[in-house]
Amino acid sequence: xxxxxxxxxxxxxxxxxxxxxxxxxxxxxxxxxxxxxxxxxxxxxxxxxxxxxxxxxxxxxxxxxxxxxxxxxxxxxxxxxxxxxxxxxxxxxxxxxxxxxxxxxxxxxxxxxxxxxxxxxxxxxxxxxxxxxxxxxxxxxxxxxxxxxxxxxxxxxxxxxxxxxxxxxxxxxxxxxxxxxxxxxxxxxxxxxxxxxxxxxxxxxxxxxxxxxxxxxxxxxxxxxxxxxxxxxxxxxxxxxxxxxxxxxxxxxxx
Numbered sequence: 001x002x003x004x005x006x007x008x009x010x011x012x013x014x015x016x017x018x019x020x021x022x023x024x025x026x027x028x029x030x031x032x033x034x035x036x037x038x039x040x041x042x043x044x045x046x047x048x049x050x051x052x053x054x055x056x057x058x059x060x061x062x063x064x065x066x067x068x069x070x071x072x073x074x075x076x077x078x079x080x081x082x083x084x085x086x087x088x089x090x091x092x093x094x095x096x097x098x099x100x101x102x103x104x105x106x107x108x109x110x111x112x113x114x115x116x117x118x119x120x121x122x123x124x125x126x127x128x129x130x131x132x133x134x135x136x137x138x139x140x141x142x143x144x145x146x147x148x149x150x151x152x153x154x155x156x157x158x159x160x161x162x163x164x165x166x167x168x169x170x171x172x173x174x175x176x177x178x179x180x181x182x183x184x185x186x187x188x189x190x191x192x193x194x195x196x197x198x199x200x201x202x203x204x205x206x207x208x209x210x211x212x213x214x215x216x217x218x219x220x221x222x223x224x225x226x227x228x229x230x231x232x233x234x235x236x237x238x239x240x241x242x243x244x245x246x247x248x249x250x251x252x253x254x255x
Contacts, residue, residue, distance in 0.1 A: 006046040006055065010039055013059050016133050020060055023128045024067045024121060027188065034070070038063040053142055057135070060143040064125075082120060086160050097167035105166045115165035117184060123158030130155055180208045183216055190220055194227065 017038055021031035041062050042049075049058060089095045105111035116124050122144075129135045129143065141151035181189075186209040192198045193206050210217050 006049050007043060009055055010042060010059075013056055014039070016056060017059055017063055019132065020125065020128060021063060021067070023116070023125045024064075034063055034067055037066055041066070054139065056133075057139045057142055060129070060135075061145075064143050064145070083157065086157055086164060089164065090160050097163060102163055102166045105169050106162075111166065111169050114182070115162055115169060118165050119158060119161045123154055123161055126151065126154040127158040127162060131159075179212050180205045183209075183213065186210070186213070186216055187219065190223060194223060 014035060017035045018031060021034040022028075025031050025034065038059060042059055045062075049055070053061075105115070116128070119127070125144070126140055129140045130137065135143070137151045137155060138148060140155070141148050144151065146154075180186075186206055189198060189202055189206050193203060198206065210220055
């Protein structure tokens with residue numbers, strides 16, 4: 001495939017790239033930024049594309065690498081506890097779910113997205129690439145830079161986690177019935193809330209959510225405590241060491 005061919009086909013791949021970006025970052029703006037940067041990199045490297053993989057695989061690989069680099073510090077890493085928990089449940093012969101309930105919720109977009117967002121990122125991305133985008137496991141392994149056995153394991157566990165999340169959806173919904181905002185909608189506003197950057201109407205919704213939500217208040221308390229601890233560093237390090245002060249004085253005198 002020639003460089004002009006690559007350029008002419010980029011627009012066709014944008015919807016799939018955006019869906020994948022949204023499984024990595026929940027907010028629209030960063031997801032769109034990832035897609036834009038992916039296309040820019042692809043245009044810059046179009047001459048190097050040799051069609052050893054499909055164009056979609058090549059583009060998803062670029063996006064995946066950009067996301068890993070950009071969000072390395074705060075990307076989600078599943079704990080062994082989460083992995084062991086899902087394995088233990090599915091190994092138990094007595095464990096089951098109501099299939100009609102699970103399928104019914106899966107066919108409701110809000111329920112499906114709510115379940116999907118609760119999967120650790122390495123599992124939900126594989127599920128989306130395979131079951132929504134139609135990629136093979138081999139292509140997913142290429143996109144994510146892992147071996148074929150690891151990609152297969154991620155798909156298996158991700159599907160199990162999806163069924164579990166959908167099965168638990170009603171209990172979770174019941175616990176949050178009447179709570180203003182969905183948890184993610186409230187959580188992504190919390191940073192601005194801490195900095196007094198929200199409109200009054202949004203502040204009221206966040207405060208009402210925090211009053212009754214069973215899961216968000218500890219997260220909010222953690223954010224408050226962490227910010228306070230970081231602020232304490234500023235006060236603790238306010239004194240300039242005498243040795244550095246002397247060096248600065250000498251520098252200013254010379255200048």
